[in-house]
Amino acid sequence: AQSVAQPEDQVNVAEGNPLTVKCTYSVSGNPYLFWYVQYPNRGLQFLLKYITGDNLVKGSYGFEAEFNKSQTSFHLKKPSALVSDSALYFCAVRDSYGQNFVFGPGTRLSVLP
Amino acid sequence: GAGVSQSPSNKVTEKGKDVELRCDPISGHTALYWYRQSLGQGLEFLIYFQGNSAPDKSGLPSDRFSAERTGGSVSTLTIQRTQQEDSAVYLCASSLEAPSVGTEAFFGQGTRLTVV
Numbered sequence: 001a002q003s004v005a006q007p008e009d010q011v012n013v014a015e016g017n018p019l020t021v022k023c024t025y026s027v028s029g030n031p032y033l034f035w036y037v038q039y040p041n042r043g044l045q046f047l048l049k050y051i052t053g054d055n056l057v058k059g060s061y062g063f064e065a066e067f068n069k070s071q072t073s074f075h076l077k078k079p080s081a082l083v084s085d086s087a088l089y090f091c092a093v094r095d096s097y098g099q100n101f102v103f104g105p106g107t108r109l110s111v112l113p
Numbered sequence: 114g115a116g117v118s119q120s121p122s123n124k125v126t127e128k129g130k131d132v133e134l135r136c137d138p139i140s141g142h143t144a145l146y147w148y149r150q151s152l153g154q155g156l157e158f159l160i161y162f163q164g165n166s167a168p169d170k171s172g173l174p175s176d177r178f179s180a181e182r183t184g185g186s187v188s189t190l191t192i193q194r195t196q197q198e199d200s201a202v203y204l205c206a207s208s209l210e211a212p213s214v215g216t217e218a219f220f221g222q223g224t225r226l227t228v229v
Contacts, residue, residue, distance in 0.1 A: 032215045043117075043204060043220040044156075051215035090156065100146055100169060101206075101218055105155040 004104035023091030117221035138207030
């Protein structure tokens, strides 16, 4: 069975500092990994994904994520945080057999001015 | 439309009543998903439709919940005899499966259901 863990309920970071939101996963076969962001009272917006190829993937709004197969991790990063990045972030996985997307519990990011 | 459309955006219903939630996926997307999100919480998988295959209903919490997808496009999630614990935001998503399952899902804005 697929599963996703986001070990931090809340991440606080000062504006301008680098941010990391952690994600680890468990899946049979090759993983397809995704990050989504949710602003208040909105649906989820796609940020980036890892399918194959380079372990470092770049996405929207300056976010990037690094796939680490040995650690089964897919941490989300941004070199310099903005107050507007404050939101709820979800990591998701699906396997190559095409099952539904399994989401982590979410991490609330607060960027302090 | 350009994105996934859900209606209504808000629904308040009395306990014991039936409700229907509608989802219009992005045109051409063969896969459609329903998730439930309680206030500020994670996403709970409900059901997954993929093309003409039998849907994956493994996430439906009880037999009061059902969903159908007509003509491979519009989907309706029905909750019978609603209970207060059904109150949540119901999110619909669609994705283009072929030729790869590595495509991302696009989400609608959700339907906020309140059972009073």
